[in-house]
Amino acid sequence: MKISKSPIIDKHGLCINEYKNNKNNAEVYFKRAVGISPEMEVSKAMANVLKNRIKKNDKILDVGCASGHFYRSLKSRINKNFYYTGVDPYKIFLKKANIAWKNDRNSNFIQGNIYKLPLKKKNYDISFCSNVFIHLNDIVRPLKELIRVTKRLIVIRTVVYDVSYKIQLVYNNKWWNDTNVKPINEFDKKGNPRAFSYFNIHSFDYLRENIKKISPNSKIKFIKDNFFDTNKITSSSKNEKRPLATKILGKEQISGCIMQPHYFLVIKL
Numbered sequence: 093m094k095i096s097k098s099p100i101i102d103k104h105g106l107c108i109n110e111y112k113n114n115k116n117n118a119e120v121y122f123k124r125a126v127g128i129s130p131e132m133e134v135s136k137a138m139a140n141v142l143k144n145r146i147k148k149n150d151k152i153l154d155v156g157c158a159s160g161h162f163y164r165s166l167k168s169r170i171n172k173n174f175y176y177t178g179v180d181p182y183k184i185f186l187k188k189a190n191i192a193w194k195n196d197r198n199s200n201f202i203q204g205n206i207y208k209l210p211l212k213k214k215n216y217d218i219s220f221c222s223n224v225f226i227h228l229n230d231i232v233r234p235l236k237e238l239i240r241v242t243k244r245l246i247v248i249r250t251v252v253y254d255v256s257y258k259i260q261l262v263y264n265n266k267w268w269n270d271t272n273v274k275p276i277n278e279f280d281k282k283g284n285p286r287a288f289s290y291f292n293i294h295s296f297d298y299l300r301e302n303i304k305k306i307s308p309n310s311k312i313k314f315i316k317d318n319f320f321d322t323n324k325i326t327s328s329s330k331n332e333k334r335p336l337a338t339k340i341l342g343k344e345q346i347s348g349c350i351m352q353p354h355y356f357l358v359i360k361l
């Protein structure tokens with residue numbers, strides 16, 4: 093089958109070139125899911141944030157699960173029975189997830205989009221969503237969806253600062269294989285990028301006030317993600333050879349030239 097490299101913008105304003113045919117990312121996530129590659133620092137940290145909050149037989153949802161690599165980190169730290177469901181829109185990741193976890197009885201994977209999760213109301217005790225919000229155009233609908241499907245607790249790991257920034261990383265075919273956009277055409281006549289991915293930063297206030305509007309009785313906490321081992325991030329950025337893999341500058345994580353102060357946003361419903 094011929095794979096189109098023309099930019100495709102979906103109805104949520106997202107350019108889907110980044111993931112749809114991204115074999116390299118699928119391989120990276122698969123190797124982590126089966127334990128060939130080391131755990132990501134963030135999946136260890138997420139498992140530690142969740143560890144004491146998980147109860148026996150909880151149903152846990154991971155939105156933007158890729159190939160279920162966070163499940164490996166959860167399983168190795170949580171010694172209670174629990175059930176894991178991973179959701180991702182892209183078949184290329186889900187196929188690998190189903191191979192990685194084919195003999196596991198407590199996990200399943202569902203194709204779905206955070207803008208309209210194909211899941212029932214209050215079906216999960218705990219939901220988490222890591223490194224997805226930065227790539228979304230609008231985050232209010234995704235917040236509503238997570239709150240709709242969750243009973244007790246939501247943990248969102250994303251980049252947060254005092255003020256918001258809306259950032260588009262612009263692809264061209266000189267450094268990004270999955271686009272046919274040439275450097276000279278990066279932007280259209282209106283100045284909009286043709287193939288892009290969001291790397292947004294959301295303000296504490298924007299997140300807090302929107303969550304309060306959707307779920308007035310919820311309790312919200314931001315935990316700075318300082319849990320990473322700098323050397324491990326540096327070595328994985330070298331080994332994976334992915335363009336713009338996370339690096340460290342001072343005590344902060346950076347992607348390309350963008351500083352990324354990551355937080356775990358904990359919402360108790």
Ligand SMILES: C[S@@+](CC[C@H](N)C(=O)[O-])C[C@H]1O[C@@H](n2cnc3c(N)ncnc32)[C@H](O)[C@@H]1O
Pocket residue numbers: 111132134155156157158159179180181182185204205206207221222223224227
């Ligand atoms: C940067 S990866 C993060 C993967 C993993 N959660 C982590 O933190 O390592 C973003 C993931 O979100 C998924 N994703 C992108 N757009 C999405 C959407 N609209 N709804 C749900 N997942 C989405 C991608 O397919 C990908 O698996």
